[in-house]
Amino acid sequence: MLGFLWSRISGLDSPVRLTRAEATRRVLSLELNKDRNVERMHENGINALDIEPVEGRYMLSGGSDGIIVIYDLENLSKKPSYTCRALCKVGKGHPDVHKFSVETVHWYPHDTGIFTSSSFDKTLKIWDTNSLKLAEVFQFDGTVYSHHISPLATKHSLIAVGTKNPKVQLCDLKSGSCSHILQGHRGEVLSVCWSPRYDFILATASADSRVKLWDVRKATGCLLTLDQYNGEKSKSSSEAANTAHNGRVNGLCFTSDGLHLLTLGTDNRMRLWNSATGENTLVNYGKVSNNSRKCVKFTVSAGCNPDFAFVPVDSTIVVYTIYTGEKISVLKGHYSDVDCCVFQPQYQDLYSGGKDCDVLAWVPAMREPVPVDDAESSKSQAHIHPDFQDAWSSSDEDS
Numbered sequence: 001m002l003g004f005l006w007s008r009i010s011g012l013d014s015p016v017r018l019t020r021a022e023a024t025r026r027v028l029s030l031e032l033n034k035d036r037n038v039e040r041m042h043e044n045g046i047n048a049l050d051i052e053p054v055e056g057r058y059m060l061s062g063g064s065d066g067i068i069v070i071y072d073l074e075n076l077s078k079k080p081s082y083t084c085r086a087l088c089k090v091g092k093g094h095p096d097v098h099k100f101s102v103e104t105v106h107w108y109p110h111d112t113g114i115f116t117s118s119s120f121d122k123t124l125k126i127w128d129t130n131s132l133k134l135a136e137v138f139q140f141d142g143t144v145y146s147h148h149i150s151p152l153a154t155k156h157s158l159i160a161v162g163t164k165n166p167k168v169q170l171c172d173l174k175s176g177s178c179s180h181i182l183q184g185h186r187g188e189v190l191s192v193c194w195s196p197r198y199d200f201i202l203a204t205a206s207a208d209s210r211v212k213l214w215d216v217r218k219a220t221g222c223l224l225t226l227d228q229y230n231g232e233k234s235k236s237s238s239e240a241a242n243t244a245h246n247g248r249v250n251g252l253c254f255t256s257d258g259l260h261l262l263t264l265g266t267d268n269r270m271r272l273w274n275s276a277t278g279e280n281t282l283v284n285y286g287k288v289s290n291n292s293r294k295c296v297k298f299t300v301s302a303g304c305n306p307d308f309a310f311v312p313v314d315s316t317i318v319v320y321t322i323y324t325g326e327k328i329s330v331l332k333g334h335y336s337d338v339d340c341c342v343f344q345p346q347y348q349d350l351y352s353g354g355k356d357c358d359v360l361a362w363v364p365a366m367r368e369p370v371p372v373d374d375a376e377s378s379k380s381q382a383h384i385h386p387d388f389q390d391a392w393s394s395s396d397e398d399s
Contacts, residue, residue: 024304026348026364030319032333035081038351038359041069041089044101046353048297049342050115052107053151056346058087060115061353062102067091068117070129071359073344084361088132090117096134098123103144103295109151116159118144124161124171138171138178146191146295153199158216160202162189162295168204170216182214184222190250191295195275197258203275205249210242211263213278224278226263228271245269251296255307255322256345262309262322264288264296270311272322285325289313297340301348310350312338317352317362333360 044064051059051073059071068090075082090097100120108114114135118124120143126136142164149159157173158180168189170180187207195201201223202214211226226244245265253262254275261273270285288311290296300322301308307322310331317331317338336355343350350362 020303020305023301023345023348024306027301027304027308027319028328029365030329030331030348030350030362031365032331033361033363036075036361036363037083038071038361039083039086040357040359041086042067042357045336045339045355045357046359047101047103047294047339048105049340049351049353049359050105050107051342051344051351052112053109054112056344058107058112059084059342059351060105060107060117061359062105062117062119063357064101065092066098066100066102066119066121068098068102068105068127070115090127090132094132096125098125104147104297106147106149109149116147116149118147118161120144122163124159126173136173136176138169140169141165142188145189148192148194150194150199151196153194155199156216160192160194160204162192162204162206164188166206166208168192168202168214180216182216182221184212184225185210187248190248191252193252193254193261195258196254196256197275201275203252203254203261205244205252205263207248207250208243209245209247209249209265211244211249211252211261211273213261213275226261226273226278226280228280230280244271244273248293250290250292250294251298253298253300253309255300256302260322262298262300264290264298264311266290266292270309270320272325281323283323283325285320286327288318292339297342299341299343299350301343302345304348310341310343312341312352312354314338315354317341317350331362333362334358 042063046063048062061069070087071084073084098119102119104118106116113129115127122140124138128135140163144163146162159171161169166185168182169178172179185206189206191205193203200217205211213224214221225242227242245267247266249265251264261275263271268287270288272281272283298311309320309322311318315334319328334354338354341352353359
């Protein structure tokens with residue numbers, strides 16, 4: 001650390017390098033924080049979490065019980081041990097509560113005054129945070145598996161929605177209607193994700209084993225269909241060509257810079273793709289157990305070098321280096337399957353939710369001073385010239 005500080009003061013390194021080094025150290029030391037509890041509010045499993053990007057202070061959770069909860073992650077008590085309290089919730093008594101399991105919750109990226117939720121009750125709901133009242137409701141023909149809002153779009157306000165219908169729906173917040181339909185998948189759309197680099201680029205994953213990249217400005221729409229074989233499979237097996245996985249694809253996540261895309265499939269594989277060319281980078285992550293019938297909410301780090309992926313696997317969260325595929329650590333603490341996790345880049349904290357109804361906080365381990373053994377200390381004092389030895393005694397303190 002002192003070396004980084006000196007290099008920064010001397011102008012040999014940019015301030016960003018020190019920030020990345022410390023952020024990386026913190027992620028590598030993530031552990032379950034027993035002093036930070038998240039108030040238990042759900043009666044059934046937790047399917048989705050999201051932390052607003054404006055302050056990084058408020059977190060949404062959506063559960064199998066249809067309940068939505070807003071938490072305050074700030075330590076207002078300033079004590080080492082504290083509980084993240086629930087500020088409010090859309091519970092069973094609320095007139096507009098979801099009838100079935102909430103699958104996705106998402107903050108509006110530019111303002112904490114709005115958040116969105118989608119559910120197996122075939123609806124996408126837009127909420128006013130302050131009043132907890134509905135601003136808009138979008139109704140669909142099939143079960144809603146996933147939705148996502150572009151984190152950087154200023155020229156459009158489209159929400160991408162993946163449903164049991166193979167057609168991807170784009171809902172416009174300004175007009176209150178489904179303005180676009182993207183056709184190309186042959187099975188239910190399990191996951192959707194906007195690029196954090198280009199505000200018109202969308203990735204979709206389906207039960208048909210395919211992952212598609214779209215430019216929503218174009219009439220044709222589909223830019224690329226990702227091929228796990230990079231076009232090297234024979235033309236005779238065209239049915240197997242242009243598939244991203246050998247099973248259902250139910251997880252999508254762009255890297256923080258938007259240059260690569262991570263996908264998860266029920267073939268127990270995770271793959272890394274070049275988002276510009278659609279090339280499979282062939283990074284080997286080993287077996288990534290995944291038997292979920294729904295969307296798997298995994299996440300990636302931001303501001304680290306190297307970057308990391310946090311993937312729910314059974315009752316654990318496995319941490320991988322994105323570009324080498326190395327398994328760094330396995331975070332254990334849940335009593336049942338983990339369904340979702342979300343990364344807080346401001347403090348390098350990680351929050352996870354699972355079927356055990358708990359939200360757990362994973363935080364960087366604190367640096368502790370190395371204890372000095374008394375025998376070693378006295379031994380070192382014996383080699384010091386008498387004039388420089390410690391002459392302190394308890395009698396000085398009494399005086």
